[in-house]
Amino acid sequence: MLKIFPAICLVTLGLLLASMGLAESLERVPVSSLQQKNAETNRPQSIHWGPNEKKYSSWTNHSNRLIPIYTFGIDLDAVDGVSSVYRSEEKLEKLFGYLPAQTVNSKAEYFDQTDVYRLQKQAAESGKKRIILFIYDGMDWQTTWAAAIYKSGRVPYREGRGAGLHFQDYRGAKTDFGYFVTTPHNNGTDVNVDRQIVTSPGGSTKGGYDVGEAGEFPWSVPADAYYPIAKGKNIIHAFTDSASSATSMTSGIKTYNNAINVDYMGREVLPISRQLQADGWKIGVVTSVPVCHATPGAAYANNVHRYDYQDITRDLIGRPSVYHPGSLPGVDVLIGGGWGDEKTKDGKQGQNFVPGNPYITQEDLQAIDVANGGKYVIAQRTPGQAGKKVLDDGAAGAIKQGHRLFGFFGIGGGHLPFQTADGKYDPVVSAKSSGPVAAEKYSAADLRENVTLADMSIAALDVLEAKGQPWWLMIEAGDVDWANHSNNIDDSIGAVLSGDEAFHQVTQWIETHGGWDDTCLILTADHGHYLVIEDPEALTGE
Template structure:
């Protein structure tokens, strides 16, 4: 697929030379749209902060956008706008998002005066995914539950209650935290078998990801199956056609899903262990320096999912996760980060193409974001100041990884289409360097409280933080 580019020239951001405290805009009610979006597509680059995106764009195009640098003369921290080159970087709504879990916080003054501040208090993907899918913050490790363990309705369930279809796609195992948060409810993200069983029993129309028990990370058959992400009984029933799902595992079958008639329910497990590509063998240190696995790309999975979901005339909800950006960040591996981020960008391009060829921006909302940043990627020589990555097309930019874990920094949100402006209005807080930002719960509550609030799934009461605990589950 040809990558589309949005070339936008810009200079330095006019940020403050003195750091200021967060400013909250008065909480005026966000008006509900008379007709919410028919389709909602959320693409999440797991662990993808601004610099993960910058590193990949520098390698691909020699340009980047929205890095941060400290002026050595004045100590002022500014955002360098740069030259965006990805499709979503031209979306009309561009804000930032805080990501901390229940009980956490983000201090926009301290973050730019203490380099180490964001190394503490970070969310995990379970809590972040839950917040983005349900509109309620929870503890690290929780999946679709509030801090007390009550199950909270997610946007996939709201879509289904409105007669729409719903699906999840990931480049990491289908029962991992982010797809799980948009699909099911569990007290722990580590209960992979239980999560897989709940996905199989769900009313979703699409579940796709890595996590095949018969293959390793190099797309090679295992001598002994590894049932890490699904139980043996559940997998064998799925593969034998003993469930209501159409099972897909071969690359050619994934490709066939992208066009023509498609089954109503598809469970796709690529023939690879933990990730589509990131976990494969090799250490060349250069993107694509090691042979790629012969498995479907995230973009192909996304195209297949769209073709399946588009069969519902009432519309759909789809979450697509570039999950292995996070894994590359934990490993402080720039080569694999570049590969995974570019693969995620391809999935975004696939969605943009689908909207413009098969739908319209008047009926479809697309949101591109991250659940948190991983690895604290900065330019060379960072700490205690901030510096930018720099490089030419085809070269791995010089940089520095300053953590092996998640961080508590703001992450980007790009939105376009039906209801996107309402998301912009929810960015009521101000960071002195990054600008307007919202909370990760706003992504779900835009739909649950406003754009899809009039659907049959809307409810009140039950004593919940948002009045949406799911009784009887």
């Protein structure tokens, strides 16, 4: 595996040239200008989204690209290279329940998304007492590259681990880099949310990964530009959604798109968090999008469909749900978005949907509040109050009283305000193939009363550590996915940088709270999108 990273030398050389006065000093052009022009004309300049190079936006969904993974405190030797499941017909058939067509690769260096689960199991079995799974939803290698270029003001690498972001450069712990396949068991499975059953197992499109069509590296240019989106000329393989992919990383199985910790037949599987909880571990979940979205939901809950939000939240907070009428124990810390949304009806949530907030009912929120005899200190967006103070006060109260913590923030739409590449919160238009989409606008209250992913992450760490080791924590930078679905390079870079700052603060916290001896951090994404960077220099702002 890649242990030496020449890209770092490029960054060092750039800094040396700058110190000698040999590097040019030019005014940086905002990436927002590039986004604005491309979105309004749908004519690509320097970058585009999707397989059609003549349009800026021709695809707003996921892809079957290989996904990068960075580990800290552990390595990837047990799963990559000669250990890769993709080198063995027998192992692949056991993993999928069938042998995916044109997927075996005797030279595969890449591994599978389900191995992320195995890495966590191995970490716990090896004696680690603190496990952090840091997921950038939707951040493939190209998205990472764009953010690193922008932050560096140069093109510091063109392949490999890369450099320029905190999580690429950090060397405070043993670290490794690799990449894996994210394809699901299948796409197209139908379910009945009220009965919590799968009604058409097997779906319409099976998973697989053809290295000849897609490439052997995350930075490879596919032989068939339409293969990564299940529209290949020679073979079609399904690409994953966030629910299936998160389930693979937390439960170690291949399943259908939309599944939350159930197998392709709809049968319950136990995520790593609940296995560890049964052994006395404390559990935390943090996200910049709604608390019950696919990735945070898969950290703990079970459901046949990702959009059954209120029931997924009930599992997370230990309330009776449609899947668990007797309730689960619930997590110790849950902090995320979803505040401020309202719906009168939602057919995707089944007959037990309660009008109001689509992510958590008022009854459930009141029931878990310590003020009403519940287990959670509630810290939610409060008009006129700074969000960070509200959250910090809630965390302090939870620590002092020995309670759990539930943090609930956001704006209309369920997420936190989108940070843009310039570090501000001033999005420009997004892009669809049908034309530009109006930008979100935030009030002064939206910004003051909310929190950042870094704020939430540190609060969760403090509460979990106060409860005593061992503990497991998922942190999700979910806004990367939302930005990429919108084909918005400005929001996408901003989301990566926001997550990178959270990672930076998390590593500082670890260094001042016992160090890395007992800690494992896995940083990765659940799937890719389809950003194509034709002229990387355009993202330097020069």
